[in-house]
Amino acid sequence: xxxxxxxxxxxxxxxxxxxxxxxxxxxxxxxxxxxxxxxxxxxxxxxxxxxxxxxxxxxxxxxxxxxxxxxxxxxxxxxxxxxxxxxxxxxxxxxxxxxxxxxxxxxxxxxxx
Amino acid sequence: xxxxxxxxxxxxxxxxxxxxxxxxxxxxxxxxxxxxxxxxxxxxxxxxxxxxxxxxxxxxxxxxxxxxxxxxxxxxxxxxxxxxxxxxxxxxxxxxxxxxxxxxxxxxxxxxxxx
Numbered sequence: 001x002x003x004x005x006x007x008x009x010x011x012x013x014x015x016x017x018x019x020x021x022x023x024x025x026x027x028x029x030x031x032x033x034x035x036x037x038x039x040x041x042x043x044x045x046x047x048x049x050x051x052x053x054x055x056x057x058x059x060x061x062x063x064x065x066x067x068x069x070x071x072x073x074x075x076x077x078x079x080x081x082x083x084x085x086x087x088x089x090x091x092x093x094x095x096x097x098x099x100x101x102x103x104x105x106x107x108x109x110x111x112x113x
Numbered sequence: 114x115x116x117x118x119x120x121x122x123x124x125x126x127x128x129x130x131x132x133x134x135x136x137x138x139x140x141x142x143x144x145x146x147x148x149x150x151x152x153x154x155x156x157x158x159x160x161x162x163x164x165x166x167x168x169x170x171x172x173x174x175x176x177x178x179x180x181x182x183x184x185x186x187x188x189x190x191x192x193x194x195x196x197x198x199x200x201x202x203x204x205x206x207x208x209x210x211x212x213x214x215x216x217x218x219x220x221x222x223x224x225x226x227x228x
Contacts, residue, residue, distance in 0.1 A: 004155075006155070009153075033216065040221070040222075041221060041222075042203050042205070042219025042220050042221055042222055043156070043203075043217075043219050044219070045216055045217070045218075048216055088155055088156065100158055100161065100171060100172075101146075101158070101217060102158070102172075103148075103155040103156040103157070104155055105153060105154060105155040106155045
């Protein structure tokens with residue numbers, strides 16, 4: 001089946017540091033998305049990318065849709081304690097019946113004050 | 114916040130018993146999904162619905178069935194629960210396949226433990 005390989009699996013960083021995580025796939029996707037999950041909650045959408053090569057920012061977050069349509073990365077600048085959580089990439093390929101969103105395994109981020 | 118309610122939020126059951134998880138939405142969104150979340154696997158799609166009475170399988174559908182008799186409700190049933198189905202189950206909804214493609218809104222999850 002389709003798989004997304006997300007790395008790293010976990011990160012332990014100091015407050016103020018920048019963070020980078022990425023996602024690769026053997027399949028092409030039409031849309032790449034990045035979600036964040038906090039403990040005890042469902043994932044929440046951070047950034048959506050719809051076009052190959054697209055670079056989008058949301059505050060301290062920046063994400064890019066790879067040119068090959070098989071990868072994406074997420075950067076977080078100047079991390080703060082509330083950035084703690086699990087970050088998921090997701091790839092979407094539409095279809096006649098709505099399509100499916102496939103998720104990566106997640107990157108667990110810990111930020112030390 | 115999107116109006117999505119999952120019930121029950123926590124359940125402990127025994128192997129072989131039937132279990133039904135309910136997802137209720139107040140957003141009138143067309144698409145509804147059931148995912149399971151397990152360490153090391155992220156979120157995996159079990160089943161999804163693209164309209165009332167219209168459902169399709171996801172990547173890990175074995176042992177699960179779904180039903181959608183109304184726009185607002187999507188039920189996930191484990192006919193005979195097994196320990197491998199111990200997981201956190203998330204319902205999600207989305208409005209449209211175009212424009213907002215892939216932008217799901219998730220419920221808070223249902224933690225199921227099968228002993």
